[in-house]
Amino acid sequence: MKKNYPMYINGQWLDSKAHFEVTNPATEEILTCVSQGSEKEANMAVDAASTAFITWKMLSVDERASFMHNSAAKIVEHQDELARLLTMEQGKPLEESVAEVEWTAKTMTYYAELAKNQLGRMAPPLGNTQLNLIVKEPYGVVAAITPFNYPLLLLMWKAAPALMLGNTLVIKPSELTPLSTLRMLELCFENYPKGVINCVPGLPEVGKTLAAHVDVPVIAFTGSTQTGINIIKQTAHLNKKLHLEMGGKDAFVLAPDVASGIDIENAAAAIAWSGFFNNGQVCTSTERVYVHQSVYDEFIQALVKRVKTLTLGDGLDGNYNLGPMISAQGFDKLDQHVSDALNNGAKLELGGSKATEFARGYYYQPTILSNVNHQMLCMKEESFGPLVSIMPYDTFEQAIELVNDSPYGLGACCRTGNPLLAKQFYQQVKAGTIWINDPLPDNISAPFGGMKMSGNTRELGMEGLDAFAEVKHIHWELDLAPKEHWINL
Ligand code: NAD
Numbered sequence: 001m002k003k004n005y006p007m008y009i010n011g012q013w014l015d016s017k018a019h020f021e022v023t024n025p026a027t028e029e030i031l032t033c034v035s036q037g038s039e040k041e042a043n044m045a046v047d048a049a050s051t052a053f054i055t056w057k058m059l060s061v062d063e064r065a066s067f068m069h070n071s072a073a074k075i076v077e078h079q080d081e082l083a084r085l086l087t088m089e090q091g092k093p094l095e096e097s098v099a100e101v102e103w104t105a106k107t108m109t110y111y112a113e114l115a116k117n118q119l120g121r122m123a124p125p126l127g128n129t130q131l132n133l134i135v136k137e138p139y140g141v142v143a144a145i146t147p148f149n150y151p152l153l154l155l156m157w158k159a160a161p162a163l164m165l166g167n168t169l170v171i172k173p174s175e176l177t178p179l180s181t182l183r184m185l186e187l188c189f190e191n192y193p194k195g196v197i198n199c200v201p202g203l204p205e206v207g208k209t210l211a212a213h214v215d216v217p218v219i220a221f222t223g224s225t226q227t228g229i230n231i232i233k234q235t236a237h238l239n240k241k242l243h244l245e246m247g248g249k250d251a252f253v254l255a256p257d258v259a260s261g262i263d264i265e266n267a268a269a270a271i272a273w274s275g276f277f278n279n280g281q282v283c284t285s286t287e288r289v290y291v292h293q294s295v296y297d298e299f300i301q302a303l304v305k306r307v308k309t310l311t312l313g314d315g316l317d318g319n320y321n322l323g324p325m326i327s328a329q330g331f332d333k334l335d336q337h338v339s340d341a342l343n344n345g346a347k348l349e350l351g352g353s354k355a356t357e358f359a360r361g362y363y364y365q366p367t368i369l370s371n372v373n374h375q376m377l378c379m380k381e382e383s384f385g386p387l388v389s390i391m392p393y394d395t396f397e398q399a400i401e402l403v404n405d406s407p408y409g410l411g412a413c414c415r416t417g418n419p420l421l422a423k424q425f426y427q428q429v430k431a432g433t434i435w436i437n438d439p440l441p442d443n444i445s446a447p448f449g450g451m452k453m454s455g456n457t458r459e460l461g462m463e464g465l466d467a468f469a470e471v472k473h474i475h476w477e478l479d480l481a482p483k484e485h486w487i488n489l
Pocket of ligand 1 (some may be wrong): 410
C-alpha cells in the first residue's frame with residue numbers, strides 16, 4: 001500500500017501538503033495516509049473535467065462503452081486485491097467485499113450497453129416538413145460524493161451512467177474509505193482521456209467546494225440526510241441538479257397471516273440477515289420490526305436465537321458473519337440510541353453494548369430491543385448499526401401507519417403469503433423500494449432511491465441513466481419558405 005496516497009487530477013497523481021489518516025476499524029491501526037484535497041485541488045479537478053468534457057461528449061457511445069467494458073474487465077481481474085482493501089478500510093467480511101467489487105463491474109457493463117439505446121426520441125411534428133427531435137445531452141461535470149459503506153458500488157451507480165452519457169467526473173470519496181476508490185482508479189481507469197475522471201480525497205470541505213462550484217451542474221450524492229440537506233442549502237441559489245440518496249429507517253412488517261412455528265422462524269432468519277448484514281450499515285437495513293401481537297413473544301425468541309449465532313470478528317479472516325462498525329463516532333451514536341431506549345422503558349433482548357472480547361476495533365454486540373415506541377431515538381432516527389427494535393401491532397392498517405410514521409421513505413419489507421395484503425402494503429407504504437418476503441436485494445435493471453427525507457432521485461435501471469441526461473427539444477423546419485403565421489414586417 002502506498003505510504004501517502006496521492007489524488008488523481010487531469011490524468012496525474014498529485015501529492016499535497018496535508019494528509020489524513022485512514023484507519024482499519026477492525027484493529028484501529030492506521031492503514032496509510034491520503035492526500036487531503038483543498039479548495040485549490042477541487043477547483044483544479046473541476047477545470048480538468050470541464051476541459052475533458054468538450055471532447056469526451058463528442059465520442060460515440062460505442063467508443064465510451066469500450067472504455068467502460070475495458071475498466072470492468074480490469075476490475076474483475078483485480079477483484080481480490082480491491083476486495084481486501086475494501087474490507088481493511090470498511091470492516092465488512094471479505095466475502096461481502098468480493099460481492100461489492102463484482103457488482104461494481106456488472107454495473108459498468110450494464111450501463112455500457114444500456115446507453116446505446118437511450119439517446120432520445122422523435123415527437124410527431126406539427127407539419128410534415130418538420131422534425132421534432134428530443135435529444136438527451138450530458139450536463140457537463142458531475143461531482144460524485146460518496147459514503148463509507150459501499151464506496152465502490154455507490155460510486156459506480158453514479159459514474160457509469162454519467163460517463164456513458166458523456167459527462168465527466170470529479171469524485172469525492174468518503175474520508176473514512178477512500179483507498180479502494182483510489183486503487184480502483186489506478187488499476188482500472190488510467191487509460192481514460194485525461195481529465196475525464198478525477199478524484200479529490202479529503203474532508204467534507206472538498207465536497208462543499210465541489211457542490212458550490214458554478215462549473216459543476218450536477219451533484220450526485222449518497223450519504224446521510226443531514227449532509228444532503230446541507231448540500232441543498234449550500235446550492236439553493238445555483239439551481240443545480242441535485243441527486244440525493246440519503247438515509248433510511250426501513251421497516252419490516254410480519255403481516256397477520258405469518259403463523260406460529262416455521263413461518264416465524266423464516267421471518268426471523270430474513271430479519272437476522274436484513275438487520276445485521278454489513279453490521280446494519282446498509283441504508284436499507286431493517287431497523288424497525290412490527291409484529292402482530294399474537295406472535296410477538298414467539299418472534300422475539302426466534303430472532304434472538306438466530307442472531308445469537310452470528311459471529312463477530314475481523315472481516316479479513318473470512319470466518320465471521322459481522323465485522324466492526326466503521327468508526328468510534330458511528331459506535332457512539334448507536335450506543336446513544338440503545339441507552340435512550342433503555343432509559344425510557346425498552347427491554348434489552350440481546351447485546352446492548354461494546355463487544356468486550358475485543359481489545360481494539362469498533363465492535364458492537366448485535367442488539368435487539370423490544371417494548372419500544374416511536375418517541376425513542378431507535379425508532380425515530382437512523383441508527384446505522386447492528387440494532388433491530390421490535391414493536392407489536394393489532395391490525396395490519398395500524399402496522400402500515402407505523403411504517404409510514406417516519407420522515408424516511410427508502411425501503412420497506414412485508415412478509416406475507418396473502419397477495420391482497422402484499423398489494424395493500426406496496427400501495428400504501430411510502431417508500432422507494434418495497435420487498436415482499438425477501439428483504440434487501442437491489443436489481444441493476446430496476447430503480448433504487450428514496451421518498452420523503454430519504455432522497456429525490458433514482459439510481460440503477462433506465463431511470464438511473466436518465467438522471468444524468470439533460471433533455472433538449474429541437475424543432476426543425478426543413479422547408480425554408482416563409483410561414484403564413486410569421487408577421488410580415
Ligand atoms: P455522510 O453524509 O457523513 O458523508 C457522505 C459524503 O459526504 C462524504 O464523502 C463526506 O465527506 C461528504 N460531505 C459531508 N459534508 C458535506 C457537505 N457539507 N457538502 C458536501 N459533501 C459533504 O455519510 P456517511 O456516514 O459516509 O454514510 C452513511 C449515510 O449514507 C447513512 O445515512 C446511509 O443511510 C446513507 N446511505 C444512503 C444510501 C442511499 O442510496 N439512499 C446508500 C448508502 C448510504
